Amino acid sequence: MSQAVDTPPPPAATAPVEDPAELAARYGLSVSGARPTLAAYVGQLWQRRHFITAFATAKLTAQYSQAKLGQVWQVATPLLNAAVYYFIFGVLMNTKHNVPDYVPFLVTGVFVWTFTQSSIMAGTRAISGNLGLVRALHFPRAALPVSFALQQLQQLLFSMCALVVILLCFGVPPALSWFLVLPVLLLQFVFNTGVALVMARMGARTPDIAQLMPFLLRTWMYTSGVMWSIDKVLKNQHLPHVVHVLLSANPAAVYIDLMRFALIDSFHHSQLPPHVWAIAAGWALLAGVGGFIYFWKAEETYGRG
Template identity: 40%
Template sequence: MSPQRVPPAQVAREAGLPRLGGRPPLGRYLAQAWDRRHFAWELARARFRSSTEQDRLGIAWVVIRPLINAVVYGFVFVLLLRSDTRPEGFVPFLVAGVFIFAYWSGSLSDGAKAISGSMGLVRTLHFPRVLLPVATVIEQALALGPMVVVLAVTYAASGEPPRPEWLLLVPALLLMTAFNLGVALIAARLTIHVRDIAQLLPFVSRLFFYLSGIFYSVELTVEDGPLKTVMQSNPVHIFITLVRDAFSDAEATPSWMWPAGAAWAVVTLLVGLVFFWQAEERYARE
């Protein structure tokens, strides 16, 4: 009797050879991504430069564009909203809302295209695909840097001198970055499987824009009740509030907001990582 032939694939597995395009365990996957973190950084820098290098004003548009949005929203909603619904220091309040919201909405929209817009890389090079959504969030963070400088100047010009509480901006933005990365990871996988979802994201972004207190104070405008609780628990509103209060009045921040922001950041990031990793070996085939 001739010996039973062992399939080559089984021999390869027993020898520890990884399957091409296979999904490694999550811990090893994250370690591989960390080893190649410089790729995400360089990709983000290259995209950030190329997005503005052909414009005459260059990188200045990173700040000019959201500033124009803030001016337009301010002009319109100052006319529409009652004065008792506008908080003190309305100008920096509005600018902070527009700038920080742009960080989240950019991470959502660009994260959704992280895989589908880079299929050439995905199909020809072997690397942890998680680096592509990471690169999109890094790119948005690079754009946020100049905005934060302008935001600080805006608060200082409105009568809020620099003080130690401004350092709370660092943990607030770190938590938001973790949250944004989780959002980008979830959006990246969803849109690669169902491309039509990308058409819905602008409406999702617009919904959050109106629910997050960008141009009005949720506390002054919305009556106590379930709706107000939902709006205050909205993670985008939470992170915008943490940034605003870091600049203006850190003691006014509700005691629950920092733990809530941390919970949103950690849970969303962990869910996003696992959700994205589970489809790692499918991205090149979509």
């Protein structure tokens, strides 16, 4: 008796697998949180310019809301810092020797340096310190470090009012050169914003950088001529040429010296490094454009992980 051999049925035909990209294009789907093009990113940031300015103003107003003196501390804090530096460096270390108008010289340096220092510190924590906002809302993340830099610019403008009073009290007359403050502030703001964007990306990935930054910034301050005249030190010391170049081209020192040149009549053009305006514009362009692109390249990673 023969036995029939069961043959397996032929395999069912499988539907062709459609490419995910084609499927997404058919239904108009896109990756959530994907990085836009650089041009589109700039456009998104411009569309939220009102949010950026309002956020910066709100942060500035809330900064001293718990203090009894309130917004007075916006001017009192840098003035107290200048008083401490005057006592330590001007009196105890006698760095004011042969520096005309030392008090305006020092206060200008402290105010301008504080602008850079505070912008960078705020930028370092811009993403890591606002993760709730970053994860809850969809917006270009660059708005945060830009708004923090804008907040510090508003803080500086309050301080500049006090600086004008100090200049007049110490016999520094108003001059047309005071209008140079505007381009100096613009260049410094672009530079500060660019560095804040760089530090915001680094701080988002490694929050511990925020603990290291005060030490790095303090070292930078001591080499930027905030409390002493770089020009006079370089003339009196036989230092290698590379040291001359590094101290003269230091971006913080460049913006401080340009502000002193604009406001203090005893601070002459001869005390500025050669091609100082080109150096100031170059630092602003390098930090502003480079920092923005560096931050944009990691746009889709912020708030994740």
